[in-house]
Amino acid sequence: MKPRAELFKKILVANRGEIAVRVIRACRELGIRSVAVYSEADRASLHCQMADEAVLIGPAPSLESYLNMDRIIEAARRTGSQAIHPGYGFLAENSDFCRRCEKEGIVFIGPNSAALELVGDKVRARQAMEKAGVPIIPGMKSVAAGLEECVGQARKIGYPVMVKASAGGGGKGMRIVCGEDELRPALEAGQREAKSAFGDDSVYLEKYIEEPRHVEFQVLADNAGHTVHLFERECSIQRRHQKIIEESPSPALDPELRAKMGETARKVMMTARYNNAGTVEFLLDKDRRFYFLEVNARLQVEHPVTEMVTGVDLVQQQIRIASGQTLELRQEELRQRGHALECRIYAEDPASQFLPSPGRILYLKEPRGPGIRHDCGIYSGWEVPIHYDPILAKLIVWAEDREAACRRMLAALDDYVLLGISTPIPFLKDVIRHPVFREGKATTGFIKAHMDGWAEAAKDGEKLRLALAAAAYLASDQKPVYRPEAAGAGAGEAYSPWKTLGRWRLGE
Amino acid sequence: MEFEFLIDKQKDKITVETGKGVFRVVGPDGTQDLDIQRISDNCLSLLAGGRSHQVFFARDKGRLLLWVDGEQFLVQEPTNEAGGGRRAEEGAREGLWRIAAPMPGKVIKFSVAEGDKVRKNQTLAVVEAMKMENELKSPGDGTVKKIYAAAGDMVDTSKPLLEIESGSI
Numbered sequence: 001m002k003p004r005a006e007l008f009k010k011i012l013v014a015n016r017g018e019i020a021v022r023v024i025r026a027c028r029e030l031g032i033r034s035v036a037v038y039s040e041a042d043r044a045s046l047h048c049q050m051a052d053e054a055v056l057i058g059p060a061p062s063l064e065s066y067l068n069m070d071r072i073i074e075a076a077r078r079t080g081s082q083a084i085h086p087g088y089g090f091l092a093e094n095s096d097f098c099r100r101c102e103k104e105g106i107v108f109i110g111p112n113s114a115a116l117e118l119v120g121d122k123v124r125a126r127q128a129m130e131k132a133g134v135p136i137i138p139g140m141k142s143v144a145a146g147l148e149e150c151v152g153q154a155r156k157i158g159y160p161v162m163v164k165a166s167a168g169g170g171g172k173g174m175r176i177v178c179g180e181d182e183l184r185p186a187l188e189a190g191q192r193e194a195k196s197a198f199g200d201d202s203v204y205l206e207k208y209i210e211e212p213r214h215v216e217f218q219v220l221a222d223n224a225g226h227t228v229h230l231f232e233r234e235c236s237i238q239r240r241h242q243k244i245i246e247e248s249p250s251p252a253l254d255p256e257l258r259a260k261m262g263e264t265a266r267k268v269m270m271t272a273r274y275n276n277a278g279t280v281e282f283l284l285d286k287d288r289r290f291y292f293l294e295v296n297a298r299l300q301v302e303h304p305v306t307e308m309v310t311g312v313d314l315v316q317q318q319i320r321i322a323s324g325q326t327l328e329l330r331q332e333e334l335r336q337r338g339h340a341l342e343c344r345i346y347a348e349d350p351a352s353q354f355l356p357s358p359g360r361i362l363y364l365k366e367p368r369g370p371g372i373r374h375d376c377g378i379y380s381g382w383e384v385p386i387h388y389d390p391i392l393a394k395l396i397v398w399a400e401d402r403e404a405a406c407r408r409m410l411a412a413l414d415d416y417v418l419l420g421i422s423t424p425i426p427f428l429k430d431v432i433r434h435p436v437f438r439e440g441k442a443t444t445g446f447i448k449a450h451m452d453g454w455a456e457a458a459k460d461g462e463k464l465r466l467a468l469a470a471a472a473y474l475a476s477d478q479k480p481v482y483r484p485e486a487a488g489a490g491a492g493e494a495y496s497p498w499k500t501l502g503r504w505r506l507g508e
Numbered sequence: 509m510e511f512e513f514l515i516d517k518q519k520d521k522i523t524v525e526t527g528k529g530v531f532r533v534v535g536p537d538g539t540q541d542l543d544i545q546r547i548s549d550n551c552l553s554l555l556a557g558g559r560s561h562q563v564f565f566a567r568d569k570g571r572l573l574l575w576v577d578g579e580q581f582l583v584q585e586p587t588n589e590a591g592g593g594r595r596a597e598e599g600a601r602e603g604l605w606r607i608a609a610p611m612p613g614k615v616i617k618f619s620v621a622e623g624d625k626v627r628k629n630q631t632l633a634v635v636e637a638m639k640m641e642n643e644l645k646s647p648g649d650g651t652v653k654k655i656y657a658a659a660g661d662m663v664d665t666s667k668p669l670l671e672i673e674s675g676s677i
Contacts, residue, residue, distance in 0.1 A: 347638065348638075352610070355610055355611050355640075355642065356611050356613070356637040356638035356640055357611060358611070358612050358613075358637055358638060359612065360568065362566030362567070362568050362573060363550045363564060363565075363566040363573075365564060380550075386612055386613050386614065386637045386638055386662075387638075388638060388639065389638060389639055390638040390639075390640075413578075414577075414578035415578070417564045417575050419564065419565070419566040419573040419575060419580070420566060420568060420573065426580075459516070459579055459581070460579060463576045463577055463579050463581075464515065464520075464581065465522075465533075466554060466556070466561055466563070466576050466577075467515060467563075467574045467576045467581040467583070468511075468513065468515060468520060468522040469522060469524070469531070469533050469542055469544075469554070470544075470552055470554065470563045470565065470574055470576065471511065471513055471515070471522075471572060471574065471583045472509075472511040472522050472524045472533075473524075473531055473542075473544050473552070474552075474565065474572065475511055476509060476511075476524070476526055
């Protein structure tokens with residue numbers, strides 16, 4: 001037997017927050033040194049504290065720090081890092097960065113640049129996949145040349161149609177068009193948005209699939225082309241085209257459809273000559289027909305649900321593959337066991353259109369218990385910066401079946417204490433309690449159809465009374481509490497916890 | 509002792525008797541003794557008639573945040589009425605709207621200047637936080653009286669960004 005390729009000695013993690021922490025943990029377990037990069041706004045962040053080394057790469061704005069290729073490459077060279085893990089977002093799917101790494105002799109922990117380029121171009125990817133016999137959403141196979149062509153194409157496809165950006169992703173440049181009179185403004189708006197988001201205004205038309213489910217397949221491929229899929233994740237619970245709850249297995253698939261979609265996902269990746277970890281996204285329509293949507297050429301936010309049901313550590317596999325090791329997983333040996341759910345904990349206020357809520361985390365108590373995992377980039381006392389994506393943490397549970405996983409998730413959310421900033425925890429509880437979700441019937445329209453105008457239910461009267469009693473107790477509690485800063489200054493003075501709150505109005 | 513609080517922005521009162529290790533809540537229908545144990549700087553354990561309740565708390569700038577068995581409560585001083593950003597509607601009574609950012613963030617741009625006439629729902633400014641842009645709209649017809657910030661400024665929700673004098677235009 002051939003000896004396995006040696007693992008890297010040191011990896012630079014070109015990201016921040018919970019995903020950087022996740023990668024650093026994987027490095028530790030593999031005995032690899034980790035290098036964090038951080039912006040001026042992130043000196044106190046968890047990833048910076050946890051890594052073996054940390055390099056300042058610039059000011060707070062992402063463009064000058066986490067998106068600054070020169071500084072990141074320089075940091076990798078200076079620290080002697082052999083590889084860069086890009087996490088998700090930032091430079092993860094940037095083929096220029098991937099090529100820069102290849103040229104510099106630093107291993108990019110992700111796909112090769114040619115595969116990344118192919119799957120990053122939606123129109124080219126559609127063409128390649130159709131040729132390979134992968135079902136794609138009916139629509140144009142090339143970029144729209146002008147309005148006349150689009151009018152003709154839209155008639156052929158049949159309304160409603162969707163305007164999509166060729167370089168697209170994340171809902172940018174996307175428009176639904178229900179009739180011919182809406183086509184021109186939608187095309188113009190789509191082009192404008194695509195131009196400003198991706199620097200490329202190419203758009204094309206596709207059939208709009210109504211009430212679809214979003215089902216994606218996790219794939220791993222080694223550098224020699226050995227490719228396996230690790231089953232699906234269902235991510236239909238989305239707001240603003242952004243996922244908030246994910247699960248595996250999908251309640252919509254049976255073993256036959258799962259096998260068919262899984263094989264198709266492998267075919268997609270092999271067609272693209274893809275290596276490392278990636279995800280093939282599909283839309284599943286009402287009649288259980290599935291269509292190739294796109295490839296996410298990175299580790300996904302929701303990767304933990306796959307890890308929970310398959311028992312495979314995807315980040316460690318990514319690192320092994322990038323080091324040149326052969327993927328030892330065999331498709332026929334992979335199993336999905338039990339059920340996993342993930343809830344994303346964002347810094348946002350679900351009661352006011354999910355507006356971001358940056359600020360200081362005054363207290364955090366993570367939920368604990370069997371089958372509970374918390375991938376987290378935050379801690380008590382940390383100020384959540386306003387410059388970056390609002391994802392704070394992910395709560396993942398595993399249980400024997402879907403219903404048990406739902407119950408475990410509800411119990412874990414009930415046990416999750418995060419004081420200081422708004423989070424969608426009460427909203428997430430209501431989604432999981434919702435009968436449509438509970439029966440496994442939710443489509444991507446779920447939030448709009450069932451949770452629109454959501455407000456937190458009236459609080460429990462008994463808990464309100466206890467809260468009042470606790471507030472009164474804390475107000476009347478004169479016991480000195482040891483505080484280091486108080487011990488130095490006003491020596492001997494009893495600390496009243498209420499001093500900071502000014503005076504309370506006391507009746508009688 | 510009677511305590512008055514704003515709890516979730518609603519005024520509420522509670523009467524308690526303390527001393528000799530007992531914490532007694534006095535209500536209209538009788539009294540209830542609570543056994544309250546301070547667990548840590550952020551945690552209390554409450555036993556009420558044998559039922560156990562967990563309470564977590566944290567304080568910040570005139571706010572007490574309480575978590576009781578999975579539900580959160582915001583406690584403020586009764587005098588601290590608005591508790592943070594003044595709501596736009598409140599100013600309208602004096603014919604003046606003071607408009608604050610809906611979230612802490614960075615001002616991307618002002619779409620109006622002092623002296624401009626604005627219509628209801630017209631965009632006044634764009635504030636960005638966490639990669640999300642949010643447009644501030646005019647709550648009614650009027651004139652931009654004062655602008656307190658400039659594009660590029662970091663702002664929070666406590667201070668107004670601009671003032672609109674209401675009136676037909």
